[in-house]
Amino acid sequence: MVKKGIIILLAIAFTSCDFFDFSKKEKIVENPIASVYNQYLYKSDILHLIPKEISSKDSLLFVKSIINNWAIQQILKQKAEENLTKEENDSYTKLVEDYKQSLLVNGYKERLVQQQLDTLILESEINAYYDENKNNFRLNEELIKIKYLHFGKDLLDKEEIIKLFKSDSYDDLLALEAHELNFKAMNLNDSTWIRLEDVLLKNPKFKEEPKDILLKKTKFIQKEDSLGLYLVAVKDVLKRNDIAPKNYIKPTIKQMILHKRKLELIRDIEKTLINDAIQNENFKEY
Numbered sequence: 001m002v003k004k005g006i007i008i009l010l011a012i013a014f015t016s017c018d019f020f021d022f023s024k025k026e027k028i029v030e031n032p033i034a035s036v037y038n039q040y041l042y043k044s045d046i047l048h049l050i051p052k053e054i055s056s057k058d059s060l061l062f063v064k065s066i067i068n069n070w071a072i073q074q075i076l077k078q079k080a081e082e083n084l085t086k087e088e089n090d091s092y093t094k095l096v097e098d099y100k101q102s103l104l105v106n107g108y109k110e111r112l113v114q115q116q117l118d119t120l121i122l123e124s125e126i127n128a129y130y131d132e133n134k135n136n137f138r139l140n141e142e143l144i145k146i147k148y149l150h151f152g153k154d155l156l157d158k159e160e161i162i163k164l165f166k167s168d169s170y171d172d173l174l175a176l177e178a179h180e181l182n183f184k185a186m187n188l189n190d191s192t193w194i195r196l197e198d199v200l201l202k203n204p205k206f207k208e209e210p211k212d213i214l215l216k217k218t219k220f221i222q223k224e225d226s227l228g229l230y231l232v233a234v235k236d237v238l239k240r241n242d243i244a245p246k247n248y249i250k251p252t253i254k255q256m257i258l259h260k261r262k263l264e265l266i267r268d269i270e271k272t273l274i275n276d277a278i279q280n281e282n283f284k285e286y
Contacts, residue, residue, distance in 0.1 A: 034067045036074035041067060112269055113262055126253050130246045137244040137252075142196040142215060145235040149176075150185040150203055152228040165231045166220055184228060190235040193248045205230045215239065 032040040046066050050059060081089065130137070149165055151158065161179065164172045173188055180186060185202045187194070196214060200207050205223045206214060213221070214234060221232040238245065246253075277283035 034071060036071050037078050039074050041070050046070075109266055109269070113265055116269075117258070117262060117265055119258065121254050121257055125257060126246070126250060129253050129257055130249075134243050134246075137249050138241050139238060139244050140240060142211070142240060143193040143238040143245070143248065144196055144199065144214060145190045145193055145237075146199060146214070147188045147190040147233050147235070148185070148199065148203060149183055149188075149231040150205075150228060151183045153224075155182055155228075158229065162222070162229075162231060165233070190233065193236075193238065193245050203230055203232070206232070 030042050030044060033043055033046075034041040046063065049066055050062060054062065084092075147165075149161070151161065155161065161176070164176045167173075176188060187199075187202075196211065199214065205225050205227070209223075214232070215237050216234065217237060218232075218234050221230075221234075223230040223232075274283065
């Protein structure tokens with residue numbers, strides 16, 4: 001059945017050097033390499049599908065596969081059109097038209113939005129949005145402000161490191177940072193909220209401990225295992241369902257503000273288009 005419906009010019013298309021010489025210009029009049037019913041497949045239709053770095057033998061097999069797949073699709077399409085009722089055909093045609101219209105409209109809207117959307121968001125806008133909606137920003141994870149160190153047992157000045165870590169002095173903090181290359185893991189910025197899970201990933205020793213240990217404010221915790229020493233100081237804690245801190249969800253707030261602006265802009269664009277169409281008598285109601 002497939003042989004009757006497909007005319008494959010193997011002698012010309014697959015063995016000809018011209019077929020695989022993609023650098024040559026296409027002829028204005030192009031012969032088909034296959035046909036099914038009244039549908040034709042041309043060399044130019046499949047050139048972009050063939051990998052550039054491929055041998056002639058592999059190219060032949062690859063092209064045969066492309067043609068065969070194309071033929072199957074055409075045959076199935078023809079059989080479907082022959083066997084579906086008129087109502088079913090009309091229904092699918094409408095679905096295709098609706099989908100095409102949706103793509104065109106949404107694509108045009110997106111282009112207009114990209115051209116006109118103001119993406120500059122002031123800090124005052126972020127603050128106002130957060131204050132108005134903070135009860136909607138509930139955490140689904142634990143956050144902590146923490147500083148920690150992980151270093152090997154063979155570190156020569158580990159007692160000095162522990163002393164510096166316990167200190168609240170800025171100079172001692174700088175002194176710790178100077179030893180950064182000697183640490184396996186480090187976070188000395190305890191003014192930023194981070195996910196508890198991220199801390200556990202970087203400090204395997206604390207995975208063995210109950211979460212409650214890290215979910216309590218503490219000036220100093222020291223643990224030790226075969227991999228070295230772990231120093232931790234928990235400055236602040238937020239648990240699940242607590243209100244998320246503004247700085248932590250700032251990127252989310254920006255996206256929400258932009259989304260709101262986008263919806264408002266689309267409404268304005270639609271109103272303008274309607275008014276212009278009415279004014280130009282391109283839109284009339286009867």
